[in-house]
Amino acid sequence: MWKLLVKVVATAVVAANAAMAIQPYEPDEHTLHLWHLDEAGPPFKDDGVSPTPLLGLLNGAKAGQPPYPGFGAAISFQPEPGGDRDYGPILLAKPELDYGPKDNVDPPFPIMGIDGAFTIEALVKFEVMPADAEGLAFDIVSMDDEVTANRVFIFRVEKPGFLCFLPISGSAVRGGGLATLPTSGPHAANTTDWFHAAVAYDGREGAVNNLKLYWTKLESGHTGANMIGRGTLTADLGRQLADFAIGNTGNRQTGHAPREFFPGLIDEVRISSIARAPYDFCFVSEEEKNRLDEIMRRTPPQVPPLGMMLQQIQVGEVPVVLPKPGQPLVLGPGLHRLDFDFSFLPGVTADPLAVRCRLEGLGDEWHPAARGMTMEWEMLDAAGTVLTQRVFANTGSSAGWQIDALSSPMVPRTEPIFIPEGTRKIRVTLSSGAPDTTGTWVIDDIVLARSADPLNNLWEDGGFQEGERMNQIGGIPLYWERRGTEPAIARLMQMRGVSLGLLDAEQEHSALWTSTRDLGVRPAKGGETFLLSWTEAFNVIPGASLRASYLNVPPGEYAFQAIAMGSEPQPATASLTFPLRVKRPIWERDWFAPLAVAAGVMGTALLFFAAYRRRARHRLAEIKLQHAVERDRARIARDMHDDLGTRVTVLNLAASFVRRAIDGDPERARQQVVRLESAARDLVTAMDGLVWAVNPKNDTLDHLATHLSAVAQEIFRDSPVRLRIDIADDLPPLTLRSDFRHHFALGVKEALHNILKHAGACEATFALHLDHGDLVAEISDKGQGFDTAIPREGNGLVNLAARFTELGGTCVIESSPGEGTRAIFRCQIPKVPALPGA
Template sequence: MLSQDSPSSVAIIEVQVDGRPQKFSTEATTRSAVPGEVTSGDGAKSEPLRISAQAQRLDFRFGPDQSSSNPPVRFRYRLEGVDEDWREAGGEMRMTVKFLDSANNIVGATDFVARGQTLGWAGNVGQSRFVPHREQVTVPPRAVGVQMELFSGGDEQTTGIMVIDELTVSHGLNTNAPNEIHLFSSRQVDGKDLDHPLGVPQHWMRDGSKPTIAQVLKLETQEPRHVLAVVDTDSKRWGAWRTGEDAIVPVSPGEVLELRWNEMYSIGWGGSREASYTYLPPGEYRFRVQSVTETGEGTGEMTSLAITVTPRFWKTRWFLGGILVVAVGALLAGVRYLTWRKVQSRLQVLERQRAIERERARIARDLHDDLGASLTQIALLSELANADLAQPELARTHLNQIFATAGGLARQLNEIVWAVNPANDTLEQFTSYICKFAQHYLSLVGIRCRLDFPDFVPNYPLPAPERHNLFLATKEALHNIVKHAQAGQVWLRLKLDADVLTLLIEDDGKGCDAEATPVTIPNVAGDGLFNMQKRMEQIGGRFTKQNRSGGGTTVRLVLPLPKHAIETYVKN
């Protein structure tokens, strides 16, 4: 094997990505210990050339290493990951038919181009087989003769080998010339020094910038044969075999000629060359350039360049992994959120059920405490009135009491109906009802009622529990004024500050015993005050009672308005 420091005869000269030159370093070359065998291993590893997946075009320029003392004859290349097999860098040889006039001037020509290698080529002439080739040409005007040429230099940088045998020209039926003319046959060949590559067959001559490219090869078969060949190992010059003047085939204009020959060849490129690839998908690639002989056998010398096409960031593993993590997290969060929503929905249903049960219990309690007591009183007064029918004055008194009790019962029933009607669950409905109630209630006892309410009361949602307890606390305060304050007038004031509702009930009566009355135990402060405080606490509010300067009492009922209630109002 070559050491990693051994110079290679092949080089990757330049790499461009979308026309922009790149900096790169190739890996060390290797040489097989067995002649003709190319190893695929690499020497010292180097950093791969990294290009973006957005690149549209990748160009390589390669050729002989100018510093090498033994430049290669021919190159092959491949991009592993794209090319399934080695690709020839180019080159072509030709079988040319030249048409001559009577002065041996060329009046026309037809080229039959050969590229790559023939089917069955085995790496050398001895083990390869001939492939028959057949063509037809039409003789142009003024042509009277045909000359054949086996030419190695379609391009001067072409290298390789082309071998022919059994070359014949057949005339059409409308000619007096022989029907078939053998220009070369290994079984009938005559000439000088045919066992030497530079021998000359009869009727043939060499031509070119390097005539020795045209050679005679001896095939070691059961019957040794000599064949015509062009063996081009020089990428800067060319050579050719041409039929001599004594072998010009006579023809007539318009005549159709049939050409037949057997051929084998392996043709490539020996100079600098370019290879291009477009729109490479993300992945790992390796561009290799291999040195081969003129017959296509590997010399073991190779240079390579590792290439990494980096994917777009949304196709990278870390991004896809991140997306997976985010997706799983989002899925778990979604499941957790849906579970939470389900639990919250269930809790809301339970809370509504509890609220309904509490409301039913309250209605039952009110019916039992208020209506039940009033109906019992009416029943007792009816019995008394019935017993006192013989005493009209006494019976009339009982009937008046029944009338008053029935009126009070009707008002209580109206309050209960108002409290349970969902249409009244707004602040506007509450203020309207409390104003009417206070004016009517106080007018019955001759107390003047003054109202201090905002000109515009927002229609905030006010649920039934808050509305009912606030009404009962206000009613209790009015009842205490009527019963104990000996007042002449009452002020009912409503204040709305941000999200807090404050209801003030003021009177000009005799006031209470202390500046401020804390209420904690019913037996100390009275059942009415304790009930007001309890009702306000149930709905998250506050209750205070204190003397006014100049006489009278002020009852303060403070209720925070839920934010969702205000938001609902603003949204609607």
């Protein structure tokens, strides 16, 4: 019990120390505003250098809620039943909301430093995940207004799970930042833990990636914030006054509620006049902050070398592994689409608009690198080869862009596009650009028409009315497909109708929509200029990456080159060179022709050799067949000499005995006549066997079985032996060689005769069947039997074994005195050689 108590106390101490490592902020000289939100109700004190207490806790927002341990209290913005759920809870600088200037924050209310830099941060805890929320977005901190001229910024979580910062100046959006909240790993968003959300801007107007977004799970041990994305502000925030609010927007819109309340808890809101370093937040200990500050003070500022680096190469829209430095990228044969993503080295202040690129070996012209999102139109011939290309790139925001695409007007755009004479198909690709490009682009109402017939739209379903699951963001319009390393970026936008869109908050992935259509008409001779139009709304935030694309790159040796002039303090020239090689097809390589000739010669020789071997095999088959015929003829002659000759001799002798005794000894003559008749019958039987043996019609397994069955019955007719025949009914119609059939039959007959001679009155069995391709004959009796270990006179059994050995088979004799005898003959059926020419 004592040990358990000690363990509990030790655990509590560890937890307390962990909580103490994360402390509420103490204001410093850069802290413009700091609201701890620990009060039980308004006013909420501001500990910044320009304090502004917050007075309006409205629409069910509740103070005094459980905070992260050690932080006093937090405010809940989860709406209560019966409250103003459409507008939602809010914490406002003024006591009440107003459609007009009455709820504007009082001056002075600085939100940035002299150079425009700022950091806005808060501790947040979700009660529901963004995708499951009732509202359209989760506003964390905003300075928005009903009057267009007064709008400044919104820092919030978008419903798809994006952390977003929108700088608003009048009716224009000046860049911004958009990054996907982590869904896995130590900082994955959830409804259990507290998180630190922050946006920091370094004050360098127009510089790429001057804005950083952070999302960090609150726990001790961090040495820095978890950066989830970058963005770009094209200008500093405005210094006008507007409705300042926490947990919602103070923009009291007419006609509909914004539904942007934060369904969860918010605490410890701070606005600073600098872009705070990643280690300058509440979850990093003071000792660690001081140590890193000291390192920064001792490290003299260095101007990074002017230079560029290659980030990624996509071949056919698929990223490839870059080779080791100095080695070329080697691609297989064929025509390739190549996309080069590259950027300046970190800290370089060169103008990305001044970058020029070329693929040396494909052409000598230098072209500007693409930034932002692009719409690419490619004109293809009947074989699918690209004849010409037109690219439309978008950065910044479209006219009238508000906070999101839903509230922004669709702006019409018309462009001339030249279509060559040989064009048969058109491929259009809407791309989210380099992986670190973020933002939104929505298009609708695509029209492609001849200049002479502008009302005839050649682009079918340009309004995206047909397709699969068109009421869902994951639907696919007719003729379109989505691709990329994160295809979910390409989605259907459910706005005032269905539109094609790219909603990209991924900092390391990209996606595209693409469609290939038949043109349907033949352009005029020499090519023709068509009119291309569509409507669009966009807010595109380019990252640091630039892109250069090259279509249908054929086999050859190339070098991708990029060059740019730097600006102060780096006015030098930056350049990038990367070699690559596309292999030529085998038939175009230097060694192919001699190898093909050699292969042709060898192939011809092989053909002659194959023909010679075929003739030789044919001749060999003829010889084998002739030899088999001669062997059968010799066997037949031998059988006729040995068997028939003997029987004819017996007939002659019997006839001469009859002639000599017919007058002198009639009784003996009658005996010889009987013998003569028996010999004649034996001669007929032998002749039948010989005719059966030489008749080719009997060269089948079923004929052999029938013949042996008849022979067995004939042998045991009028004998005391009871015969049982067991021949399988399913014997296949196999063809046998005549010599095999003859010798196999003679062996069986000899075994049957042995039973008749030696077994006595008994029961005998003759069985014939196939066993794994072997022909098996089994002759058994239950007669007298004999001892196989005692040598016997005569060569009958030896000859019988020799006969089957000659056939390539086996002969097994089993017998015991008084228990009968069993003979098993097994032979593999030989293949019958094909006739020449068959």
